[in-house]
Amino acid sequence: KAGVTQTPxxxxxxxxxxxxxxxxxxxxxxxxxxxxxxxxxxxxxLFEYFSETQRNKGNFPGRFSGRQFSNSRSEMxxxxxxxxDSALYLxxxxxxxGSYEQYFGPGTRLTVT
Amino acid sequence: AQTVTQSQPEMSVQEAETVTxxxxxxxxxSDYYLFWYKQPPSRQMILVIRQEAYKQQNATENRFSxxxxxxxxxxxxxxxxxxxxxxxxxxxxxxxxxxxxYIFGTGTRLKVLA
Numbered sequence: 286k287a288g289v290t291q292t293p294x295x296x297x298x299x300x301x302x303x304x305x306x307x308x309x310x311x312x313x314x315x316x317x318x319x320x321x322x323x324x325x326x327x328x329x330x331l332f333e334y335f336s337e338t339q340r341n342k343g344n345f346p347g348r349f350s351g352r353q354f355s356n357s358r359s360e361m362x363x364x365x366x367x368x369x370d371s372a373l374y375l376x377x378x379x380x381x382x383g384s385y386e387q388y389f390g391p392g393t394r395l396t397v398t
Numbered sequence: 399a400q401t402v403t404q405s406q407p408e409m410s411v412q413e414a415e416t417v418t419x420x421x422x423x424x425x426x427x428s429d430y431y432l433f434w435y436k437q438p439p440s441r442q443m444i445l446v447i448r449q450e451a452y453k454q455q456n457a458t459e460n461r462f463s464x465x466x467x468x469x470x471x472x473x474x475x476x477x478x479x480x481x482x483x484x485x486x487x488x489x490x491x492x493x494x495x496x497x498x499x500y501i502f503g504t505g506t507r508l509k510v511l512a
Contacts, residue, residue, distance in 0.1 A: 333499065
């Protein structure tokens with residue numbers, strides 16, 4: 286089975302721009318979670334989707350949004366980028382019901398200049 | 399609110415020796431799951447082991463085992479016969495059943511000395 290894939294792997298954006306990151310889960314997985322990883326804050330939970338519905342979200346401003354499509358692929362969007370948004374964004378997929386195991390993708394390294 | 403604490407920012411172990419990484423958590427939920435994840439340098443996060451709170455038996459996966467002390471809210475990871483490939487950041491994670499909100503500790507960097 287192919288693992289979780291994330292595109293793009295690296296991204297450089299300018300402050301004020303917006304960005305969209307994509308995540309394709311492992312085949313058969315219906316849950317997708319997103320995390321922001323920074324040296325100072327560690328791994329911070331952004332949100333979790335299951336069958337196109339957001340089931341929970343972390344404490345991030347409304348500039349951070351996400352969605353999930355019927356094929357379980359997910360995107361997250363960050364609008365009006367700030368320098369502090371520079372981070373590794375990780376996506377993880379799982380079955381989403383009964384099992385809480387997650388399998389992570391390689392991440393998207395976002396740099397905001 | 400639930401919290402996960404890893405009090406050891408960095409640990410070192412000699413190759414072939416045993417090392418224990420500590421994790422404590424705080425929760426008022428009765429049903430939850432705990433995990434250890436490994437993140438090698440510049441590589442993606444890998445699930446190491448999981449523990450269901452309702453199970454008293456400690457989980458084991460090959461050289462990796464946990465010491466789950468529910469009353470003390472402690473969930474330590476023991477790595478036996480350490481190998482150079484075990485060098486990584488190790489994260490402890492918590493999730494309350496039905497919440498789908500994962501909480502990670504700050505991580506412990508494990509160095510394996512040859």
